[in-house]
Amino acid sequence: EIVMTQSPATLSVSPGERVTLSCRASQSVSSDLAWYQQKPGQAPRLLMYGASTRATDIPARFSGSGSGTDFTLTISSLQSEDFAVYYCQQYNDWPPYTFGQGTKLEIK
């Protein structure tokens, strides 16, 4: 199965800052990479699919890039509502559609 590795595990940032989260696949997943945001007590929310396409109603401050094995999610200017855990997931090879272990964005 494809192993997804996210870094860092935790990121302490201030509102207004630009932040980049990384996700690496153990083998190529082409552009079949999604990003999710999860807040405490809530289900995950799809942010990005196809590595760089924003899902419905996702603000333009979120952008994604990469293909093959290396991917990034960038938030251009962090808002208070963006502090959450972010997961990447590959949907190129299954089963299973594997998730990364998550990156927690916390307020500095």
Place this chain on the structure above:
Amino acid sequence: QVQLVQSGGEVRKPGASVKVSCKASGYIINFYGISWVRQAPGQGLDWMGWISPKNHNTSIAQKFQGRVTLTTDPATNTFYMELRSLRPDDTAIYYCARASQPADYWGQGTLITVSS
């Protein structure tokens, strides 16, 4: 609007089984599969399997094979995930999600607690 409404939380003893339901509405059901994902307390997301509402084909992650059965009732647009031989480490929130791929709409989650 797309909605996935899951059944309520359950408590089970080790060795027992549990069946979680997920009622879908607001879209053409046959156009999308349903994935099941679980999340242990304080942990990440773990993809369990997928079912097609069109032909009822399923794909189950190897770690769950033999213990998980995914089914669907087309008459009520309801999907089910049954997990057998429960262990304490199966304690988790279980989510269903519309699998376009990737999963774009999620249920609210069902907490399954396994404890003696």
